[in-house]
Amino acid sequence: MSESTVQIALVLPDLLGTYGDFGNAVVLDKRMKWRGISSEIVTVNFGEPVPETCDIYVVGGGEDTAQTLAVRHLREHPGLQRAVTRGATVLGVCAGIQIFGESFTRADEITHPGLGLIDSTSHAGGSRAIGEVLAKPAHGLFDGVLTGFENHQGRTVLGPAARPLAHVTVGTGNDGKNEGAVQGKIVCTYLHGPVLPRNPALADMLIEWATGRKVEPLELPAVTQMRAERLKAAGQRAEV
Amino acid sequence: MSSKLSQKMGLGAGGMIGGRVALKLDPQALRRLASGKHVALVTGTNGKTTSTMMLARAVGALGEVATNHSGANMPDGHVTALSKQPDAPYAVLEVDEGYFPAVAVAAQPSVAVLLNLSRDQLDRVGEVRTIERSLRDVISGLQNCTVIANCDDVMVTSAAKDARRVVWVATGTGWHQDSASCPRCGEPIRWQGEHWTCTHCDLARPKPDWVTSNGHLIAPNASKVELKLRLPGVFNQANAVMATAAATKLGVPIEEAVRRLRGVSNVAGRYRSIIRSGRAARLLLSKNPAGWSETLTVVKEAEHPAVLVINANEADGRDLSWLWDVPFERLRGRRVVASGERATDLAVRLTYAEVEHTIVPDPMKAIDSLPIGPVEVIANYTAFRDLNARAADE
Numbered sequence: 001m002s003e004s005t006v007q008i009a010l011v012l013p014d015l016l017g018t019y020g021d022f023g024n025a026v027v028l029d030k031r032m033k034w035r036g037i038s039s040e041i042v043t044v045n046f047g048e049p050v051p052e053t054c055d056i057y058v059v060g061g062g063e064d065t066a067q068t069l070a071v072r073h074l075r076e077h078p079g080l081q082r083a084v085t086r087g088a089t090v091l092g093v094c095a096g097i098q099i100f101g102e103s104f105t106r107a108d109e110i111t112h113p114g115l116g117l118i119d120s121t122s123h124a125g126g127s128r129a130i131g132e133v134l135a136k137p138a139h140g141l142f143d144g145v146l147t148g149f150e151n152h153q154g155r156t157v158l159g160p161a162a163r164p165l166a167h168v169t170v171g172t173g174n175d176g177k178n179e180g181a182v183q184g185k186i187v188c189t190y191l192h193g194p195v196l197p198r199n200p201a202l203a204d205m206l207i208e209w210a211t212g213r214k215v216e217p218l219e220l221p222a223v224t225q226m227r228a229e230r231l232k233a234a235g236q237r238a239e240v
Numbered sequence: 241m242s243s244k245l246s247q248k249m250g251l252g253a254g255g256m257i258g259g260r261v262a263l264k265l266d267p268q269a270l271r272r273l274a275s276g277k278h279v280a281l282v283t284g285t286n287g288k289t290t291s292t293m294m295l296a297r298a299v300g301a302l303g304e305v306a307t308n309h310s311g312a313n314m315p316d317g318h319v320t321a322l323s324k325q326p327d328a329p330y331a332v333l334e335v336d337e338g339y340f341p342a343v344a345v346a347a348q349p350s351v352a353v354l355l356n357l358s359r360d361q362l363d364r365v366g367e368v369r370t371i372e373r374s375l376r377d378v379i380s381g382l383q384n385c386t387v388i389a390n391c392d393d394v395m396v397t398s399a400a401k402d403a404r405r406v407v408w409v410a411t412g413t414g415w416h417q418d419s420a421s422c423p424r425c426g427e428p429i430r431w432q433g434e435h436w437t438c439t440h441c442d443l444a445r446p447k448p449d450w451v452t453s454n455g456h457l458i459a460p461n462a463s464k465v466e467l468k469l470r471l472p473g474v475f476n477q478a479n480a481v482m483a484t485a486a487a488t489k490l491g492v493p494i495e496e497a498v499r500r501l502r503g504v505s506n507v508a509g510r511y512r513s514i515i516r517s518g519r520a521a522r523l524l525l526s527k528n529p530a531g532w533s534e535t536l537t538v539v540k541e542a543e544h545p546a547v548l549v550i551n552a553n554e555a556d557g558r559d560l561s562w563l564w565d566v567p568f569e570r571l572r573g574r575r576v577v578a579s580g581e582r583a584t585d586l587a588v589r590l591t592y593a594e595v596e597h598t599i600v601p602d603p604m605k606a607i608d609s610l611p612i613g614p615v616e617v618i619a620n621y622t623a624f625r626d627l628n629a630r631a632a633d634e
Contacts, residue, residue, distance in 0.1 A: 012418030018359065018367070030592050032455040046420045063367045069426050102241035149559045150355070160468070177256050192561045198271030207293070222599070229584055 014046050017071045017097050021060025023194035027203050050079030051138035055210045071099045089210040090167030090186040098122040098154050115131040117182050119159030128153045132234035133171030135179040138164050142201040147230045148191025170234045185209050189231035273322035274347040278629055283335045284355025286531045291479040292334035294501035298487035301496050301517055304328040314339050337371050339376040353388045353486050357395035358418050360528040368418045375399040388486045394419035407515045409485050410448035413477035452481045465498050470505040473538040509628040518612040525624040527564035536570050539616045545575035548607045549619035550582045556621045559587050568593040579606040580623045603627050
């Protein structure tokens with residue numbers, strides 16, 4: 001892959017871009033460019049076919065209606081699913097974790113089939129989980145604490161083929177214990193912020209998966225400082 | 241006294257507590273106070289305060305107007321405004337979009353102005369489609385109301401379409417990112433130039449009655465009037481044309497409405513300049529991605545350095561994800577200072593936008609850190625409020 005440009009597909013930002021999810025694509029793109037890796041963002045809008053040849057797919061969060069439409073669109077244009085079969089790297093945020101699973105059940109108790117890319121089911125929880133989250137990455141996937149902001153009603157149960165991304169120390173995540181999911185090269189999370197600006201180590205893990213090469217650390221003082229501030233703020237939430 | 245108390249407690253400009261007490265004592269207060277008046281309600285995500293002020297100025301041509309100038313746009317603010325001028329025959333009220341259904345039912349407006357709908361404080365206000373649906377439901381039931389609606393906004397068009405009477409205004413402004421799919425049937429919306437249409441159902445851009453065009457308005461009678469506003473930006477031209485269309489509906493002649501509203505130059509401290517140790521800092525308020533996007537267009541007109549001030553208190557929304565929806569890339573090459581309680585989050589966004597910047601969390605010190613000359617200061621809600629209060633103290 002090193003001979004060509006790494007393509008980041010920003011999937012349906014006009015439906016699933018409610019929470020600044022564009023930021024995740026920007027962070028991947030810049031962190032590659034600043035290290036001399038050629039990369040570009042390919043935006044796939046609602047109504048357009050989904051390419052199957054991109055290296056990384058970024059799917060964001062959205063409202064209920066938008067989520068249903070997105071699933072339908074991704075079924076009609078199964079480029080993402082084909083790319084997964086090929087071994088592409090995928091990041092799914094919030095709605096992403098729900099639509100990539102086997103099924104998701106709304107507050108109205110109607111169950112919608114998901115794309116079946118992740119061994120998980122999601123359902124509406126009693127209350128909306130809103131606020132800062134801290135979680136410890138599972139299986140030593142990446143360094144540091146996972147930080148983000150959650151705003152969702154869904155609760156997610158993982159099956160045996162999926163592993164949690166992290167274990168929650170502050171906030172709710174999937175179920176108050178686990179946060180997100182990892183299966184093959186698919187990573188899902190409930191966290192906004194957006195998640196990759198907050199967690200450069202996670203961004204670099206995705207870049208390494210997609211390019212197959214190790215990347216050098218990138219020192220960005222503002223990012224380090226923001227992480228320190230957010231960790232402190234979430235810690236205060238824990239004490240309340 | 242309670243108004244004084246409210247100011248003392250730092251709860252705002254004192255426009256709320258009196259109304260809150262009145263509502264507690266009499267839940268029907270708003271209905272009672274509004275009855276017998278010609279009421280105009282102004283709602284939408286952005287431009288409410290400015291449009292309300294413009295409309296109140298214009299309607300002043302007809303008689304005394306009760307209005308909530310301070311932006312106290314929830315029912316207690318409305319009760320306060322109406323109680324202060326019980327004999328005014330007209331009322332022009334800014335209404336928070338979340339409270340619009342309740343206020344409209346109580347106040348039975350003769351005119352409702354729907355400016356625009358876009359994402360704003362998702363953790364507090366909720367999602368755009370939910371708001372659209374609640375506006376649509378109440379508007380279709382209003383008996384004697386003419387809705388003045390922005391037909392360049394898909395969400396507003398859907399919310400207004402079922403009203404008994406609608407006046408459509410082409411504002412030339414619109415945030416398209418929340419309307420990829422039709423609010424009525426969910427299918428994609430297709431844009432061709434200024435025209436838009438749903439690919440499945442009959443929702444489409446209506447033919448406008450009023451048009452905003454390059455600093456002018458074109459009225460339904462085809463007359464063209466130059467706006468000559470003192471406020472900057474295309475979005476304020478849009479606010480002015482919406483206000484003129486509403487004022488005309490209440491009986492103000494077009495020319496007179498425009499003459500009156502063009503005098504608006506300072507909206508609750510917005511757009512005014514403060515002089516600080518040789519630096520003329522213009523204060524601009526932006527609360528959400530659509531607002532920031534418009535404001536960045538205004539500051540683009542001059543290459544002055546900019547101080548950007550970001551807080552994330554309850555009233556701002558605690559989730560700052562929206563910073564990534566704002567095209568800060570447009571500030572590349574300019575001198576920028578990241579400021580506010582969440583200056584660092586903004587600095588991260590600017591870093592990835594490749595905008596050079598310094599971080600000075602105190603906004604006054606941020607202004608002082610720049611060379612002597614004009615400065616643009618853009619702040620979100622509580623940051624702006626605090627900055628204005630401090631500017632008044634100094």
